[in-house]
Every structure is written in C-alpha cells, then in structure tokens.
Amino acid sequence: MPKGSDLLVTAFENVGVDRIFGIAGEENLDFVETLRTSKIELVLTS
Numbered sequence: 001m002p003k004g005s006d007l008l009v010t011a012f013e014n015v016g017v018d019r020i021f022g023i024a025g026e027e028n029l030d031f032v033e034t035l036r037t038s039k040i041e042l043v044l045t046s
Helices: 004-014 026-036
Strands: 019-022 041-044
Touching: 004 026, 026 041
Parallel strands: 019 041
Antiparallel strands: none
16 A cells, blocks of 8 residues: 555656655655655755
8 A cells, every 4th residue: 555655756757757856854754755766856855
C-alpha cells in the first residue's frame, strides 16, 4: 500500500512539477525520501 507521500509526489509529477522548494527536516522525511527517487528536484532553502 502506497504512503501519502508517494501519492502526493505522483500527483505532482502528473501535473508537470519539476522543482520543489522546501526545508528538509524530520517532519517531512517521508516526503523528502520519496522525492529522492522521483524526477522532481528538491531545492533546499533556509
């Protein structure tokens, strides 16, 4: 069964998102890990 982060990243890919800006942290670790294996680039901000 897919996790919510898998579904969210798949939805982003389906609408053509190619870059996401954000802050990596413990709260969004599943999301960041899912992005790591996708075509979407995570641009870390501070």
